[in-house]
Amino acid sequence: MLELKDFRVSVGGAEIIKGVNLIAPSGEVHAIMGPNGSGKSTLSYALAGREGYEASGVAKLDGQDLLALAPEERAHKGLFLSFQYPVELAGVPALTFLKAAFNAQRKGRGEKEMAAPEFLKLVRSKAEALKMPQEMLKRGLNAGFSGGEKKRMEALQLSLFQPKLAILDETDSGLDIDALKIVADAVNATRAPDRTMLVITHYQRLLDFIKPDRVHVLARGRIAASGGPELALELERSGYDRYLEAA
């Protein structure tokens, strides 16, 4: 369960997230929608612990205070952020990176590391489900990948790490129609009773595949409205104007 109380984030002295209250119970998928620049990515980065994002208020994952933790510790506790703009790590083979991350998370939780052959098998099966060529795993992580390929690499990590809280920041951007379906299937496959998902998107199209339990509208750093899946359909029809006026 993710719990935010009067959650605020300042970047470079400017307050971008201005007091967000949100409870997303385990087992649920919550969609966050909102106009460009409303603070969706800022909220995501702050929850992941990015430097320069000064957060205050309460942010708890399964009762654990996130704000006191380093980014890697948050990952060990089960937080996963799928980046809107995944970073390129030229020279770090994807497989090397995935194994390092996977075992670092295990170690951080006091679990045994997974041996190379077993891990290789696991990654291969996950990559296959996402229809990713095995050859991509040998290349530098995201280095020279297309926008859609990068998003698939993020989805691969989601299904590998099996997080407690998955924040998917515009997972759908850059994906072609077939890829959208494949990635959505992978996301749906990771839905679980002990898992919370925040799905950030601009489009109903993604929510047709990944049915949210709740939809929140983030406008000017605040949650301007919350509702059921029908809220997303209404936004598609009438846009954000009324929320921006109210915010």
Next chain:
Amino acid sequence: MSLALPSRRDEAWKYSDLARALSGHDLSSVAPARGGSVIASMARAFAEEERVLTIASRDGVHAVEHSLSHEARGAVTRIHVPALQAGMVVETIYGHLNLAAGLSEIRIEEGGALTRIVIQQDAQKAVSAEEIAQVALNEARVSVAAGGTFRQFVIAEGAKLARIETHVALDGEGGEVELNGVYMVREGRHADLTSTVTHQAANARTKQLIKGVARKGGRGVFQGRIVVPRGAQGTDARQYHRAILLEDGAEIDAKPELEIYADDVSCAHGNAIGALDADQLFYARARGIPEAEARALLIEAFLIEAIPEDLPQRDDLITRVQRWLQT
């Protein structure tokens, strides 16, 4: 007449103050070699004999590897690569002497090929910045005849002062030079990679990629000069130096110089000194990789880009980089 040591006032040594590094050393026995550099003079004065190495390819095809270790104060080696022969030398400069000077004179004849790997090792790992006394100097003078190839890879961990100089003359048409290297310096260490390549003939190629990192109190120096005189048409020269200052208090100085007098040439160069990429570091940490491990992963990837993929010693060299990162 005794040897005059260059100091920062000398252009070629402005980032590496040899006079200061050698103050207290008795160099009265060193006579300046005629027409030779200060490193050559010392190497000749200290060397007990001149080693001569003639390269012959196995089966006329495969390069044979020779190891040259610089365990004495001075070493002078003549390496001769006859026409169409190919070979490889690995020179290791150990960190146990307070002063070591090496000189390699390399002659590559038509169509010959030599790969030279220089490994300059740090003194014992435990030696602190104050205690480190080693001055390691090395110079190679290389001539490459038509169609010849000289490939070099240097890995330097630095010393009180470590300078690896390479001077290549492309004397014949169509010669090829690759001068790559990696330097990585921790507190109290200074590594200087200095090179010149002179394109005396047409249609020759030079490529150079040097990568370096420095930690607090470490200093890296890159000086690279490529000269393309008027007659050297069809020259292709590429020179890149990229370095990362890993901590505050690290220092890296670079002086890339391309002097081009010919008009039909293709030349490119780049020089960038910066910090470790914060976005990359955050991405790795957000995936659960602890900061120190994430940094090591990124630095390793950065450095090993300069180690050519087809170098037979690539894995060993990567291990050296990893070991340095772990200490």
